[in-house]
Amino acid sequence: MIEHDLKIAWRNLWNNKSFSLLNILGLTLGFAGFILSYQFINRESSYDKWNPNYDRIYQVGLEANGEYSVDMLPSMAQTLKDNFPEIQYAGRKIDFTWGIYPLFGESTVNIKKALAIDSSIARIFQIESQNGPLYKNAEQNEANLIKEPIAKLLFKEYQDFSEPKSVPALSLAMGVHDTFYGLIKERKLSIIDGDVLYIRKIDTEEEGNPYLVQTFIQVKKGTDIEQLTSKINDLFTNTFSKKARIQSSAFAKGKAYLDPLQNLYLKPKAGSNTNYLIVWILGVISITILVLACANFANMMMAKANQRLKELAIKKILGSSRLALIRQLLLEVLILTSFSAALSFVLLIITGNSLQKWFNDDLMSYILNIQTLGQLLIGVLVCTLISGIYPAVSLSRFNSVRLLKGNNLSFGMNNRLRNILTIAQFIIAIIFVTGMFVVRQQVNFMKESDKGFEPSQVINFIGVAMYYDNKVDGTFYDFKQRLLQDPSIVSASRATTIPGARELPPQFEFMYNTVKQDLDHVGIDPEFFQTLNIKFLTSGNHLSLDKIITDSTKNYAVINEAAAKAWNLDNPIGASIAGCDANFEIVGVVQNSIAYGFENKVKPTIYSYKDECGKGRFKTAFIVKTADGKTEAAIKTIEKEWLKNPSAESLPLDYEFMDQSYASLQKKQLELQKAFNGFTLLAVIIACLGLFSMSAYQISIKRKEMSIRKVLGASIASIFFQLNKPFFKIFIIGTVIAVPISYLLIESWLNNFAYHIEIKFWYFGLAILSILFMLFITVCFQSLKAATENPVDSLRDE
Numbered sequence: 001m002i003e004h005d006l007k008i009a010w011r012n013l014w015n016n017k018s019f020s021l022l023n024i025l026g027l028t029l030g031f032a033g034f035i036l037s038y039q040f041i042n043r044e045s046s047y048d049k050w051n052p053n054y055d056r057i058y059q060v061g062l063e064a065n066g067e068y069s070v071d072m073l074p075s076m077a078q079t080l081k082d083n084f085p086e087i088q089y090a091g092r093k094i095d096f097t098w099g100i101y102p103l104f105g106e107s108t109v110n111i112k113k114a115l116a117i118d119s120s121i122a123r124i125f126q127i128e129s130q131n132g133p134l135y136k137n138a139e140q141n142e143a144n145l146i147k148e149p150i151a152k153l154l155f156k157e158y159q160d161f162s163e164p165k166s167v168p169a170l171s172l173a174m175g176v177h178d179t180f181y182g183l184i185k186e187r188k189l190s191i192i193d194g195d196v197l198y199i200r201k202i203d204t205e206e207e208g209n210p211y212l213v214q215t216f217i218q219v220k221k222g223t224d225i226e227q228l229t230s231k232i233n234d235l236f237t238n239t240f241s242k243k244a245r246i247q248s249s250a251f252a253k254g255k256a257y258l259d260p261l262q263n264l265y266l267k268p269k270a271g272s273n274t275n276y277l278i279v280w281i282l283g284v285i286s287i288t289i290l291v292l293a294c295a296n297f298a299n300m301m302m303a304k305a306n307q308r309l310k311e312l313a314i315k316k317i318l319g320s321s322r323l324a325l326i327r328q329l330l331l332e333v334l335i336l337t338s339f340s341a342a343l344s345f346v347l348l349i350i351t352g353n354s355l356q357k358w359f360n361d362d363l364m365s366y367i368l369n370i371q372t373l374g375q376l377l378i379g380v381l382v383c384t385l386i387s388g389i390y391p392a393v394s395l396s397r398f399n400s401v402r403l404l405k406g407n408n409l410s411f412g413m414n415n416r417l418r419n420i421l422t423i424a425q426f427i428i429a430i431i432f433v434t435g436m437f438v439v440r441q442q443v444n445f446m447k448e449s450d451k452g453f454e455p456s457q458v459i460n461f462i463g464v465a466m467y468y469d470n471k472v473d474g475t476f477y478d479f480k481q482r483l484l485q486d487p488s489i490v491s492a493s494r495a496t497t498i499p500g501a502r503e504l505p506p507q508f509e510f511m512y513n514t515v516k517q518d519l520d521h522v523g524i525d526p527e528f529f530q531t532l533n534i535k536f537l538t539s540g541n542h543l544s545l546d547k548i549i550t551d552s553t554k555n556y557a558v559i560n561e562a563a564a565k566a567w568n569l570d571n572p573i574g575a576s577i578a579g580c581d582a583n584f585e586i587v588g589v590v591q592n593s594i595a596y597g598f599e600n601k602v603k604p605t606i607y608s609y610k611d612e613c614g615k616g617r618f619k620t621a622f623i624v625k626t627a628d629g630k631t632e633a634a635i636k637t638i639e640k641e642w643l644k645n646p647s648a649e650s651l652p653l654d655y656e657f658m659d660q661s662y663a664s665l666q667k668k669q670l671e672l673q674k675a676f677n678g679f680t681l682l683a684v685i686i687a688c689l690g691l692f693s694m695s696a697y698q699i700s701i702k703r704k705e706m707s708i709r710k711v712l713g714a715s716i717a718s719i720f721f722q723l724n725k726p727f728f729k730i731f732i733i734g735t736v737i738a739v740p741i742s743y744l745l746i747e748s749w750l751n752n753f754a755y756h757i758e759i760k761f762w763y764f765g766l767a768i769l770s771i772l773f774m775l776f777i778t779v780c781f782q783s784l785k786a787a788t789e790n791p792v793d794s795l796r797d798e
Contacts, residue, residue, distance in 0.1 A: 023297050026689040027340035028347070030293030031379065033682045035348055037286030038375050039366035043189070044279050047265040050188045051126055053218055056088075057261040058225070060215040060232065061270050064254025065518065068270035071212035071506065073240055075204035077120070080215070084231060086223040091120030092202045092213040093192065097503045100463045100654050101196070103178065104168040105154030108650050110462075115194040118202050119143070124218045125192040127199070129182030131161040134199060136181070142200035145184045150195050159183070171467060171647035191264050205243070210617075212506075217258075225258060232256045252509060272599055274668045277752060281672065285432075285679045290379060292428055292683060295421045296690035297333070297387035326393060333388030334380075341380045419730055422690065426734025426771065427741065429687040432680040433767040434742040435749075438759070439673050442750065445598075445757045446666050452593035452602075453499055454533035455658040457490075457626050461638065462654045465494040465622040467647040470611065472525070479641060480527075486637040488630035491531040494619040496523040499532070499595035500662035501621070508613055510579030510606060512567045519563055520605040521580070521613045528607070529558070529590060531625045537561060537589045538573055555612055557584035563604035564589050577606070580613040594755060597665040601754035623658065684774060691778040695727065727779050731772065739764050 048054055060080070061070045077090040096114040103109050121127070122134060127145070134143035151158035155165055161182045169178040184197060203209040219228065233256040241252050259269050267276040348367055366372060468476035480492045497505045505520040529536065536558075557577065564572050575586045584606070592602040611617065626634040635655070642648050742764065750756040 023336050024340050024343065026293045026296050026686050027337055027383070028344045029682050029686055030290040030383075031341045031344035031376070032348060033289045033679055034286045034379055035344060035367060035372060035376060037282045037679075039369065039372050041279050041283055042369060042371050042375075043366045044266065044275055047189045047191055048125070048261055051190075051261075053124070054261055056219050056221065056223070057124055058217050058219065058258040059261070059264055059268075060217060061257050061259055062236070062251040062254045063257050063269070064251045067251075067507065067518070068257075069251055069507070070214045070268075070270045072215045073205050073243060073246060074202055074209050074211070074213050075206065076240060077118075077213075077215045077217075078204070079235065079239070080217060080232065081120075083235060084228065086220050086228055087217050088220050089120045089124050089218040091118050091122075091124055091216050093117045093121055093216065094202065094211055094213050095503070097501075102170060102463075102651050103150075103154060103196075104172055104650055106156060107153050108652065109150055109153050110654050111150070111196050113194045114196045114198065115192070116198040116200065116202060117192070119199060121192065121216060122197075122199050124216055125190055126187065127192070127197065128185040128187075129161075130185045131182035134181070140181070142179070142181075142198070144178060144180045144199055145182050145197045146180045147184050147195050151180075151183055171651060172649045173646035191261075229256065229258050232258070251507070272597075273752075274599065277749075278668060278672050278675075281749075282675060282679075285676070288428060289679060289682055289686065290383065291386065292425060292690070293686050294383045294386040295424065296686060297336070297383075298421070330384060330388045334384045337380050337383045337387065341376055345376065419726075422727075422730050423734045423737070425687045425690045426731055427738040429684055429771050429774075430735060430738035430764075430767050431742045431745065432676075432683040433770050434738075434763055435746065436676055436680040437763045437766060438746050438750075438757070439669075439676050441757050441763070442753070443666065443669055443673050445755075446669065447663070449755070451499075451595070451662075452534060452591050453595065455499065455662050457628065457631070458531065458658040459624050459626065459631070459635070459655050460498060460500075460658055460661060461622045461624065462656065463620060464642065464653065466618065466620045467645055470618055472609065479645070482641050483624070483638060486634070488627050488633035488637060489624055490627055491527050491625040492623070493525050493527040493531040494622045495525070495528055496521075496617050496619050496621070498621040498623055498658070499593065500658060500665060501596070504596055504600075505605070506613070506617075507603075508579050510577050510584075512569070512575060512577050515567060517563065517566050517604055519559075519579070520603045522605060522607050523611060523613070523617060523619050524607045524609060525619070526609065531623055532593075533625075534590050534593055537591055555582045555584045555608060555610060556587045557606050557608045558588040558590055559586055559607070560590050560592050560602070560605045562592050562602050563606060566604045579606070582612040584608060584612075598753050598755045684771075687771075688774055688778050691727070691775060695779045724779060727775060731775055735768055739768075742767075 048057075051057070059070060060072060060076065061068055062072070063069075074092060077092045081087055081090040094116040096111075096116070100110040100112060101114040103111060117127075119134070122143070128134070129143070129145055130148075134145075146154070148158065154167055161180070164179045164181050166177045166179045169176045178198070187193075202213060219225070236256045240246055241254075246252050257269065263269070265275060266279060267273040345367075349364070465476060468474065468479055471477075476494065483489050483492050497503060505522050507518045508521050509516055510519045511517075528534075559572065559577075569575060569586075569589075572586045572589055577584045577586060590607075594600075594602060624634060624638065635653075639653055642653055743759065746759055746763075750759070
């Protein structure tokens, strides 16, 4: 029976080659978009899911006034482990945030991603060595690991770790050596990942550690998380909130929270939820496109239905049951959907290397993933039902005698459903095209709008300032003064945090009179604002290094306009602000700077010239403003002066242009724009195929009517108008529905940005005109062909 059905299905598909090819094309595009989206979604949602303790791992953070932070005192982890038996492990992590970490072996390697973690973090996140256990004997007090590609550059015998391997670090002149005990065993995607992992004991603040850390815990099975959170919060309030580093921060009066591991990559409380939004948007888009392709398939089947009426009638008279007819028609649909899915899969494998430029580097491994294949199989079955069940049931229910007489299908519910599907196609197409325009405009807005600083012609020399002292008038000042003698260099400065940096500035609590405010703190030198062309709104630009040195007992600071507004300071110059165990005299107010991306609202910020807000926050970022057209000359001058530093031996300069590093903050939005453009093109193509099928169907059932009208004297223009009128009515209905839906979706997306474009009418107008043009090209071609057809061709059998 199945073999017989397959033969009939194949013959029917082969006899309607053009119809089958159109269906295959639409479904192949739909499945290609579906696979691309879900391989990306599977990847983004797979971080640490392989960990057997995935649902028992949490990050400890602090919340205050709607702001979140993961910076904790180093002693927090061990205190949690000692006080709460339900915590199995508690570990600490420190990111190396000063840009690079040089290692000197067979060649010099600037490590871009280095982490310091303790052994508990290694246990929690299943970090292992390729060369045996992490700790090989009781005397070993660290277990540093390195990735194999980095080891190849540093060591001749990079795979042999029978004995630890030691290399100079940071600078040959400093005499610092790092010892490695093995290669990092390859794991699946994890939020704890680095080219180098320094697994060692992390000192507490009492032991002189000036850094804050991130704290993770793994709880025992059956732990009541709400109760544990309450106990941790009590511990923080009674103990840690009173310690020096926390007491002066904005989170001293906050509360602790636990963020589950499943949230930490896609939507962490202390961070951006851009990854989550992109995953959600791509998921909805891919399913919408696939459903659109299925709806088109159903319409195409109905468009060709009249050609199969007599075949179905004869089968029913010869004894075929309605169920057998439904099975036959669904089998044809299954063959087409399966072939389309397989074809899309093969095409993606063939073009995988090219697509990796637009998606993830490991795209191929996720396309060939069992999870993606399973989702594709489910998609095929669902598409078969969506595409085939309505046509199959409709075509199998008609009276055989009427079908043999040549009567066409009756209208009513069938026509209404087809019209609804066509309206849905217009709605989806308008939403996609409008969204494409809006995403493009928002991305251009982020590129071109005034950010409050000027990143062009500014170069960030990564880690260079780390090799000079931290004094206001020390060795760095001498280095900078030599550079400024060169005409190719306009200005130079250093700071703790610069625009486009991975790390956001820490918050501290400051007080003016009796009013307290949480302010971001950035340590700078006097040329910082000049280098970035940040404009002063009041005074401040005349503060000199000599004045800072002469008034050594004073602490001068500049605030941004957001801070001035928060305190309602109309005349802030000379005002005294207390914070970080110091009193600051305000010497200027600068304009707000959108320094850390358009998703983040500019926070009240204070810029100071000394190290008032904590040890361990060094001004490691060194930025240089070059003269127009003199970038290469400036780099050569800096290289020449850098070589005079003893630490420069075997350590070439590493630098990046600030406009490029700042643009990387919008990397996810650029990825979304590219993906959205691609999916919009898919949606429009599939919608065109759907319109083609509907116009073909409408013209086929009105063919004789139009011929009779023509015989009775109707003009080509009137026939053309009659054939197109239903589509333009449907288009108007779809437009009326699509515009408010588009507006709400666009507004919801734009609300994720603190700074965004205004929604303008022309976005919708341009989208509507684009779809109208598409409608005109797709439908009018067939209408014109039918209107100019010889009536004899359709009436000869009457």
